[in-house]
Amino acid sequence: MATTLSEAYRDHPLHLHHIIPLDFSSFRTLPDSHAWPQSNDDGSDNFTSNGCYDNDDEDGSCIPIIDLNDPNAMEQIGLACEKWGAFQLKNHGIPLNFIEEVEEEAKRLFSLPSKEKLKALRSAGGGTGYGRARISPFFPKFMWHEGFTIMGSPSNDAKKIWPNDYKRFCDTMENYQKQMKTLAEKLTNMILNILGISQEQNKWIGSNNHVGAMQLNFYPCCPDPKKAMGLAPHTDTSLFTILHQSQTNGLQLFKEGVGYVPVDPHPNTLVVNTGDILHILSNSRFRCSLHRVVVNDISDRYSVAYFYGPPVDYLVSPCVGDNSLPRFRALTVKDYIGIKAKNLGGALSLISTLLDHDD
Numbered sequence: 001m002a003t004t005l006s007e008a009y010r011d012h013p014l015h016l017h018h019i020i021p022l023d024f025s026s027f028r029t030l031p032d033s034h035a036w037p038q039s040n041d042d043g044s045d046n047f048t049s050n051g052c053y054d055n056d057d058e059d060g061s062c063i064p065i066i067d068l069n070d071p072n073a074m075e076q077i078g079l080a081c082e083k084w085g086a087f088q089l090k091n092h093g094i095p096l097n098f099i100e101e102v103e104e105e106a107k108r109l110f111s112l113p114s115k116e117k118l119k120a121l122r123s124a125g126g127g128t129g130y131g132r133a134r135i136s137p138f139f140p141k142f143m144w145h146e147g148f149t150i151m152g153s154p155s156n157d158a159k160k161i162w163p164n165d166y167k168r169f170c171d172t173m174e175n176y177q178k179q180m181k182t183l184a185e186k187l188t189n190m191i192l193n194i195l196g197i198s199q200e201q202n203k204w205i206g207s208n209n210h211v212g213a214m215q216l217n218f219y220p221c222c223p224d225p226k227k228a229m230g231l232a233p234h235t236d237t238s239l240f241t242i243l244h245q246s247q248t249n250g251l252q253l254f255k256e257g258v259g260y261v262p263v264d265p266h267p268n269t270l271v272v273n274t275g276d277i278l279h280i281l282s283n284s285r286f287r288c289s290l291h292r293v294v295v296n297d298i299s300d301r302y303s304v305a306y307f308y309g310p311p312v313d314y315l316v317s318p319c320v321g322d323n324s325l326p327r328f329r330a331l332t333v334k335d336y337i338g339i340k341a342k343n344l345g346g347a348l349s350l351i352s353t354l355l356d357h358d359d
C-alpha cells in the first residue's frame with residue numbers, strides 16, 4: 001500500500017518541547033526563549049506601502065497579482081514563478097464567504113484556553129494536530145506562533161477538543177481541502193504545461209493519490225514584535241502552497257539582492273508560492289520561495305495554508321531541456337521529506353548534482 005504523508009513524518013519524531021506551544025495569553029513581556037537576535041536583512045525600507053520595490057522598473061517590481069480568468073494567466077504564472085516563486089491570485093473561484101468561514105473556525109479553535117487546545121497536541125511522531133511549527137528544532141529560539149495541522153479529515157483531533165461539537169469544524173476543513181484541491185489541479189496543469197511536462201507522466205493529478213495538507217496558523221498580538229519571529233524563514237515542502245492570509249500584514253518573501261519583501265494582503269486574493277518539489281521538478285527554473293512571518297503589537301494574525309503535491313512515493317525527477325543537465329538527483333517525495341527533516345534549508349544542496357553545491 002502507498003505511504004501516506006503522516007507515515008512519511010512518523011520516521012522523524014520531534015521532542016515534546018518542540019511541539020508544545022507557549023500559553024501566549026499569560027505573557028505581558030517577551031520571554032527570552034522567544035527573543036531573536038535582531039536581523040538587518042529586512043528590505044522593507046526599500047518598499048512602498050503596497051509592497052512594491054521602490055525603483056523605476058514599473059511592471060516587474062511587485063509580487064504580481066494574477067487574474068485566473070485572464071487569457072494570459074498561464075504565461076504570467078510562469079513569469080511569476082521564475083522571478084518571485086510566488087504570486088497573488090484573484091478570481092480563484094473560492095467564494096469569499098466560505099474562506100471567511102474557515103477563518104472563523106480557526107479563530108474558534110485558537111481562542112480556546114491553552115489546556116483545551118493541548119488535548120489535540122501533535123504526538124512526537126505524528127503529522128496532525130495542535131503544536132509548534134515542524135521546523136522549530138532548527139532554530140535556537142521559539143516562534144510567536146501556534147499551528148494546527150490537518151491531513152484529510154481532522155475528526156480524530158477535533159473530537160478530542162469538541163467531543164460533541166466537532167462536526168462544523170471538520171465539515172468546513174474537509175470542504176476547504178476539496179475546493180483547494182480543485183484549484184490546485186487547475187494550477188498544476190498550467191504549470192506542467194509551461195514546463196513542457198506531459199500529463200501522461202502525471203496521472204496522479206485529479207486522482208485521490210496526491211498530497212494535500214492544511215495548516216491553520218495563529219500569530220498572537222506580540223508585546224515586543226521587533227524581537228520576535230512569527231514563522232522563521234523556510235521554504236515549503238510542496239509543489240506549491242495556496243495561502244489565505246487575513247488582512248493583517250506579516251508575510252514576507254525573500255528576494256535575492258533585495259531582502260525580505262512584504263506580501264501585502266489583498267481582499268479576495270490567495271497567495272500561491274512555489275515549494276521545493278516544484279523547484280526540483282523545474283530543474284531550478286522556478287524559484288522556491290524562502291519566506292517568513294513577522295508579528296505586530298496591534299492585532300492577532302491568522303492564516304490558512306494548503307500544501308499540494310504529488311503522492312509521497314512519486315519519483316521527483318528534474319525536467320531538462322535538450323541542452324541542460326539535471327541539477328538535482330531524482331528522488332521520491334518521501335526521501336526528500338526525510339532529508340529535509342534532518343537538514344531543513346540544506347536539503348536542496350544535499351541533493352544537488354552541482355559540484356559547488358551553491359543551489
Ligand SMILES: C=C1C[C@]23C[C@H]1CC[C@H]2[C@@]12CCC[C@@](C)(C(=O)O1)[C@H]2[C@@H]3C(=O)O
Binds near residue numbers: 238
Ligand atoms: C505538508 C506539510 C508541510 C509542512 C509539513 C507538513 C505539515 C505541516 C507543514 C508546515 C506548516 C508550517 C511551516 C512548515 C515549514 C512547518 O513547519 O510545518 C510546513 C511544512 C513544510 O512545508 O515542510
Ligand SMILES: O=C(O)CCC(=O)C(=O)O
Binds near residue numbers: 217250251305
Ligand atoms: O502565515 C503565513 O502567512 C505563512 C504561513 C506559512 O508560510 C506556512 O504555513 O508554511
Ligand SMILES: [Fe+2]
Binds near residue numbers: 234235236241291
Ligand atoms: Fe510556508
